Amino acid sequence: MLAYAVRRIAVSIPVLLVSTFVGFVITSLSGDPVKNFATSASPPPTQGAIDAYARRLHWDEPLLERYWIWLTGLFRGDFGPSVNPGRDLGADMWTRFGVTLRLITAAIVLALILAVVVGVISAIRQYSKLDYTTTFLGFLFLAMPAFWLAVLLKEAGIWVNEQAGTTIFYTIGEHSPFLEVDTAWNRFTDTIGHMILPTISLALINFASWSRYQRGSMLEVLNSDYIRLARAKGLRPRTVLIRHALRTALIPLVTISAIDVAQIMGGAVLTETVFQWHGFGEFLVRSINEVDVYGVLAWLLLAGTVVIVFNLVADLLYAVLDPRIRYD
Amino acid sequence: MTDTAARRAAEREFTVRERTQLQLTVRRFLRHRLAVASLFVLILVVVFAFVGPLLWRYDYAQFTPDNSVAPSLKHPFGTTEDGKDELALVMRGTQQSVKVAVLTAVAATAIGAVWGAIAGFYRGLVDALLMRFADLVLTLPLLAVAAVLAGNTRGSWWLIAIVIAGLQWAIVSRIVRGVVLSLREKEFIEAARALGASDTRIIFRHLLPNAIGPVIVNATILVAVAILYETALSFLGFGIKAPDTSLGLLVNNARTAVDTRPWLFYFPGLFIIVIALTINFIGDGLRDAFDPRQQRIRQ
Numbered sequence: 277m278l279a280y281a282v283r284r285i286a287v288s289i290p291v292l293l294v295s296t297f298v299g300f301v302i303t304s305l306s307g308d309p310v311k312n313f314a315t316s317a318s319p320p321p322t323q324g325a326i327d328a329y330a331r332r333l334h335w336d337e338p339l340l341e342r343y344w345i346w347l348t349g350l351f352r353g354d355f356g357p358s359v360n361p362g363r364d365l366g367a368d369m370w371t372r373f374g375v376t377l378r379l380i381t382a383a384i385v386l387a388l389i390l391a392v393v394v395g396v397i398s399a400i401r402q403y404s405k406l407d408y409t410t411t412f413l414g415f416l417f418l419a420m421p422a423f424w425l426a427v428l429l430k431e432a433g434i435w436v437n438e439q440a441g442t443t444i445f446y447t448i449g450e451h452s453p454f455l456e457v458d459t460a461w462n463r464f465t466d467t468i469g470h471m472i473l474p475t476i477s478l479a480l481i482n483f484a485s486w487s488r489y490q491r492g493s494m495l496e497v498l499n500s501d502y503i504r505l506a507r508a509k510g511l512r513p514r515t516v517l518i519r520h521a522l523r524t525a526l527i528p529l530v531t532i533s534a535i536d537v538a539q540i541m542g543g544a545v546l547t548e549t550v551f552q553w554h555g556f557g558e559f560l561v562r563s564i565n566e567v568d569v570y571g572v573l574a575w576l577l578l579a580g581t582v583v584i585v586f587n588l589v590a591d592l593l594y595a596v597l598d599p600r601i602r603y604d
Numbered sequence: 605m606t607d608t609a610a611r612r613a614a615e616r617e618f619t620v621r622e623r624t625q626l627q628l629t630v631r632r633f634l635r636h637r638l639a640v641a642s643l644f645v646l647i648l649v650v651v652f653a654f655v656g657p658l659l660w661r662y663d664y665a666q667f668t669p670d671n672s673v674a675p676s677l678k679h680p681f682g683t684t685e686d687g688k689d690e691l692a693l694v695m696r697g698t699q700q701s702v703k704v705a706v707l708t709a710v711a712a713t714a715i716g717a718v719w720g721a722i723a724g725f726y727r728g729l730v731d732a733l734l735m736r737f738a739d740l741v742l743t744l745p746l747l748a749v750a751a752v753l754a755g756n757t758r759g760s761w762w763l764i765a766i767v768i769a770g771l772q773w774a775i776v777s778r779i780v781r782g783v784v785l786s787l788r789e790k791e792f793i794e795a796a797r798a799l800g801a802s803d804t805r806i807i808f809r810h811l812l813p814n815a816i817g818p819v820i821v822n823a824t825i826l827v828a829v830a831i832l833y834e835t836a837l838s839f840l841g842f843g844i845k846a847p848d849t850s851l852g853l854l855v856n857n858a859r860t861a862v863d864t865r866p867w868l869f870y871f872p873g874l875f876i877i878v879i880a881l882t883i884n885f886i887g888d889g890l891r892d893a894f895d896p897r898q899q900r901i902r903q
Contacts, residue, residue, distance in 0.1 A: 295740060306752045419880035421832055421852070423839045424873040427859045434863070535742070542747030546836055550859070561840060564752055572752055576744075583743050 299576035356570030376556035395490025417484030534590035639889020642882035653698035662689035708830035711769035716776025724784030817894030
């Protein structure tokens, strides 16, 4: 298992390299910070200032050269110069990345739990009222724009707070700007409190399609011969369901959720925008708006790393779930 | 002579009428009640968006003297804070969003179908290179990359569609490749080759037409996905830009005043949901119609 994990990580490195290059080309296509500087500032900067600006961003180098400078800089922990001299990309991004990572991990875990519970129940009680309700809800959430649902939940949270006359749901920011009693425990509960609504809104969107997959794979497994055999041997229904059926039926969900991680990373940008989090999403939006190419690159690099790590976890989970798969 | 033959056929106890593949598919689709109802609703929405503005008394860009009016007979969807008629805005927004979504689906399907067919047909190194690239595209966070690229579109609807399509074709290519991989071993392909058909002819005349079922189903679903991405992009401010409008932009403009002007928030959102929901149901119906063996709910 360990050897396999190490080998997988080794294989991931070239993949990550290629994807950083693709990201580099994409960001270079997306805008020219030097042109933006030359045309948007007033009064117009002198040619000397433009040249100095281009040199600071390595924009006077050819694309491949620029990529090499950026890539080698990464090993020194340098994420490249920002268009805004006062903005230190490296210092700005780590806390923000942590905030977003917290959100997407919580949302994925919540969505997985919901998807498994709902998927299994609607597979066992196929064509029951519950099955139809969850099927309908699944289609509804699949058709619902993530940002709309987030705004809706935020409004619902505000409404509940007004009714209760006290803050039950936090609707703005990733934590309170200051705490009256600043202890570690208070900080922890405050953070959790702020996470509730954004996590639910991000989880619901993904839970919809995941529970459909879970239902489908559960039905397939329940109708297979080995489950019939397990039942015929007189195993308790509970054991059959959980130990024999569910374990195998989880494999497709693991695959599909690992594939969806990239899209959740993107979707988190919407959720964070609605709940006004100072997260990695805001970092991306600001970088795009300011044509801050190295900021965009930093986002793509970390998002790519997250995707690779989650896929690695998925691969290792296969070994846990499927007794036929052995990594050695 | 033919007269008697026809009469004899009619007299037979069980008459079986000859039907083409298309007729069979259409009949199967029509039996899917939810899909047909969805198609009907979707057509209504499209007519509303494209014909409605010609009939409605307000233009989406026009400032009426009524600011922040709740829905009434004069303004069925109310007005914005600067006096624009929300019904006219929603019509225009739906129009733009639908245009982007349909072009996205068409472009992504065209690119993906050819890409996947070439990969599946030639296999080997070509296949490995093309599909590894497609896999790479699939691992990109679509919304974020589209937002990055959309910086250059300046709100042009067809450029936005091309950007989203440029990230979505990879899914299509995988589906088409799968179909082509199994088809290329069939006898009729061998026959075509024996008759001296070129590779291009085999791919475009024999392989792609046989992959039409899954491709159409997927293209339908892509429209629903694309509309969600377009609205999300516009919501973030990287899609359609003012003074033009889209459903996502309308929701974004309304989100800070949901409790004071709820009509500005709920109507555009409702339209997004209705469009995406009906398209998903239609896609479901089409899937059952094209491939009766593979029902969505198995057992």
